[in-house]
Amino acid sequence: MRFMLLIKANEDSEAGVMPSEELLSEMGKFNQSLIDAGVMLAGDGLQASSKGARVYFSGDERKVTDGPFTETKELVAGFWIIEAKSLDEAIEWTKRVPNPTGEEGQIEIRQVFEESDFQ
């Protein structure tokens, strides 16, 4: 099963503050542990919402709004896609994401639709 791990944003990520040496190093090791276990499928950081935009849909209407957006805690700052046997395994991997500063944060886990789900 595939799971997407969505790192929620914080003030620093929205302000475009670069991660500390320590965080980069720990994240690097964590990414390597996913690769070593054969479960990493994809992963990337997302730039601050100030560099992004939203497209609003209603019928045929399309309305574009430029970032930044205000609800920081709900924004996505990065993601992984991993292969795991169960949600529990995805949770276990997620718990291992480093948090050297000890700050508050949230990572949301969502299961990716696969062909068999549509049958």
Place this chain on the structure above:
Amino acid sequence: MTPSSDTSRAIDAVWRIESARLIAGLTRIVRDVGLAEELAQDALVAALEQWPESGVPDNPGAWLMATARNRAIDLVRRDAMRQRKHEELGRELETQPDTASDPSAAAEDEVGDDLLGLVFMTCHPVLSTEARAALTLRLVGGLTTAEIARAFLVPEPTVGQRISRAKRTLSEARVPFEVPAGPELRDRLPSVLEVVYLIFNEGYAATAGDDWMRPALCQDALRLGRILAGLMPREPEVHGLVALMEIQASRTRARTGPRGEAVLLFDQDRARWDQLLIRRGLTALARAELLSGALGPYTLQAAIAACHARARTPEDTDWERIVALYDALAQLTPSPVIELNRAVALSMADGPAAGLELVDQLTGEPSLRAYHLLPSVRGDLLAKLGRTNEARAEFERAAGLTGNRRERELLLRRAAACTN
């Protein structure tokens, strides 16, 4: 405090993540995979008893390892092992760093070596391929006996016995726990890669309606392959095998039609090919090609698969390149099946007559006498040349030769479509 059912699911997940390295590290200490697995499972039992109360520890892998090592010490003290092993074990325990108190002491290199040592043991050529597959899935893949049985459509007791017997064989043959190097690695690597590919093919052969553990074997094989690529990053054929599996797996969604029927490569809806896996496959292939002098068989097969993966439509396929790759493959691992595939590629590059000429040379091949793809390919080429009666006869012959219901239906449909 987490409720106990949540904890036991968390423990299950921890086991899947940690068990291979745990068993590998213990095998280094006790030099016997059977005993190592027992010790690991004893540690798991302890976790199931203690973690519901104390919570899952911050470093569950280190906790399990420390617990298992303590159990090993208990066994030594109770003199449950023969004198020789007692001394060996005593020596090992004295010189092992205490990883529980200082996790960083277990250098990643050592852990990697242990895991590689375990893989070369579970894939040792003294075991049959089925035994190697079962043992590897169990000790390295973290699957239960029941899961392996469901995946291979074999009764659970049979798998259980296969695994026990395999452990005994390794013990009696005194297979050493070590990572082969240099020419020995080159000799032993194929027996590892063939196990991984066997597991993949078992999953790839699964059809709609099968137990979901069967197609899941493709993911297990991919995971094992990727782990090996991380452990042996300079071995091109490991990357070649991973590339081949990633690209083949990318077609899973397109291979079955709405009524569960088989869909041939040429007819597949390429929009349903998984681009994530294709990208990963092409990356792995590039790594393999960079590391290779001459390309090995898995890398060649991956390169052929990549030609298809890169083509937006069948007409865009670089058939000349595929013919050249089959030429190289035929020189490395000559076989009538490869010749047949080469003939198909040649027919796409140079026209059906050119392909038919090659195929006709194969009709006398004894090993292909019962191979349904020979008349199937011949029928396809004859149909393209307008020789419809001959084509129909070939498709009907092919339908009679295949044991797979969906393939038979496909071939009979093709036969029926041959009208003047």
